[in-house]
Amino acid sequence: MNRKLRFGMIGGGRGAFIGAVHRIAAIMDGRAELVAGAFSSDATRSRDSGADLFLDPSRVYGSYLEMAAKEKAMPADRRLDFVIIVTPNHQHFPPAKAFLEAGFNVVCDKPVTLNLAEAKALRKIVAKTKKVFVLTHNYTGNAMVKQARAMVRAGELGDIRKVVVEYPQGWLFNRLEASGQKQAAWRTDPKRSGAAGCMGDIGTHAENLAHYITGLDIAELCADLSTFVSGRALDDDGNVLLRFKGGAKGILHASQISVGEENNLNIRVYGTKAGLEWHQEHPNELWVKFPDRPAQLWRRGNGYVGDAAKRATRIPAGHPEGYLEAFGNLYAEAFRAISAEVQGKPLPKDLDFPTIDDGVKGMAFIETLVKSARAGARWVKFPKV
Numbered sequence: 433m434n435r436k437l438r439f440g441m442i443g444g445g446r447g448a449f450i451g452a453v454h455r456i457a458a459i460m461d462g463r464a465e466l467v468a469g470a471f472s473s474d475a476t477r478s479r480d481s482g483a484d485l486f487l488d489p490s491r492v493y494g495s496y497l498e499m500a501a502k503e504k505a506m507p508a509d510r511r512l513d514f515v516i517i518v519t520p521n522h523q524h525f526p527p528a529k530a531f532l533e534a535g536f537n538v539v540c541d542k543p544v545t546l547n548l549a550e551a552k553a554l555r556k557i558v559a560k561t562k563k564v565f566v567l568t569h570n571y572t573g574n575a576m577v578k579q580a581r582a583m584v585r586a587g588e589l590g591d592i593r594k595v596v597v598e599y600p601q602g603w604l605f606n607r608l609e610a611s612g613q614k615q616a617a618w619r620t621d622p623k624r625s626g627a628a629g630c631m632g633d634i635g636t637h638a639e640n641l642a643h644y645i646t647g648l649d650i651a652e653l654c655a656d657l658s659t660f661v662s663g664r665a666l667d668d669d670g671n672v673l674l675r676f677k678g679g680a681k682g683i684l685h686a687s688q689i690s691v692g693e694e695n696n697l698n699i700r701v702y703g704t705k706a707g708l709e710w711h712q713e714h715p716n717e718l719w720v721k722f723p724d725r726p727a728q729l730w731r732r733g734n735g736y737v738g739d740a741a742k743r744a745t746r747i748p749a750g751h752p753e754g755y756l757e758a759f760g761n762l763y764a765e766a767f768r769a770i771s772a773e774v775q776g777k778p779l780p781k782d783l784d785f786p787t788i789d790d791g792v793k794g795m796a797f798i799e800t801l802v803k804s805a806r807a808g809a810r811w812v813k814f815p816k817v
Contacts, residue, residue: 433771437464439539440503440512442496442527443519445471445481447614450541451518454568455485457759458516463767467491468512470499473523496527504534512536513774514564514766520618521626525550528565532557537564537770539763543636543798544791546626551788551795552817558788564773566766567786567794569640571697573761575732575744575753576718578784580701580708581645582738583720589703592646595674595682597638597699600690604630604668607661622665627802629666631657634697635686635801636794640786641699642684643793648676650814655801660689672801675811715754740784762786792817 439458444451451471458464468491471481475494482492493499503512514537517527525545528538544567545551558565571577583589608616618624619633626632643649652675657667668689674682687693697712709719716732730737733749744761746753765785772779796817804812 433775437513437767437770438467439464440468440499440515441466442470442515442517445477449615453759454516454518456756457763460760461764468499468503470496497530500530500534514539514770517541520624522546522624525554528554529557532561532563537773539566539568539766541568543632543794545795548795548799551792555788555792564769565788567791568762569637569786569790570759570762571637571641571712572644572786573744573758574715575741576710576715577645578744579718579730579737579741580710582740583708584646584701588706589701590705592648592680592701592703594702595642595646595680597642597684599634599638599686599697600693601634601688601695602691602693604688605691607663620664620666625666628798630668630686630688631670631801632798635670636797637697638684638686639797640790640794642682645699646701648680651675651677652811652813653800653804654809654811655804656809657805716752
């Protein structure tokens, strides 16, 4: 394309966390620009947020429905190419549906919807409209995650036997939501977060990371969910045993009451030939382990990494890349698809970003683990989705 992609944002106004992250990532490569938004369900807050971002006031809206209708009526040389949805979970499906049906491509934060039924309905809408839909499981954008995936898919670990994935945080060790803290308030509210709290918020990241690297699908699971903080309505800690199709076993742990932990997402994968280990807090490193020789430390930016990791590397070795760059890599892939769609061209066949199918799997994961926990931590088969 000979111009930047134009995008709008739903949510992400004053007081939001993830909206600013998306805005930085989307403009990181200079291929897109923010031109419109409905930044809050409160019209005044939306207008104020638009002013903060120096947007044309005529393209700052009081609701996503107003925005969808007016942006659809825009002339082709001004109309949006895609929208980014960064609202709480209960406000993912309605705007996604509205903008897809209005003819816009959609980038949506995770988890994809409030529940599995909405996710399945959204998948049908994506298929019907033939628009690009991107789900921002951003950790898949890390170069060394892509290296791990390539090693597993190339058979360098042999047959996978064991997957251990953990995501401990400590920020909700007390009842922070009672203080009025915005992020804590909606993430612990069943009406806005859904059936799961910690597991819906970060457990889905762990599930997605395990699937992305290994390619394994869950056959059944056994979940033990806990709510340690008195007065909290949703889980703040969980432990899940996994049985994958093909015979591999797994452990998934997610917690938001692990005092002293910041954002310690990590994964270990063990096969018949080798194992590997990656930590989000040290994203430039990948450990590869062997039964008969010392472990190897692979680092991003070096010539020995594979093509997928090289494509996801922005700066030379020794200059750390992390969270924002991974998000930027996700948007770079999304823009390949969106640019093609806008120009009426076939989508590239080698696209590498989470889709609506990953979103449906994530919601099925939440529904299944909640069902298991409510049944007293019984084994429950993973549904066909």
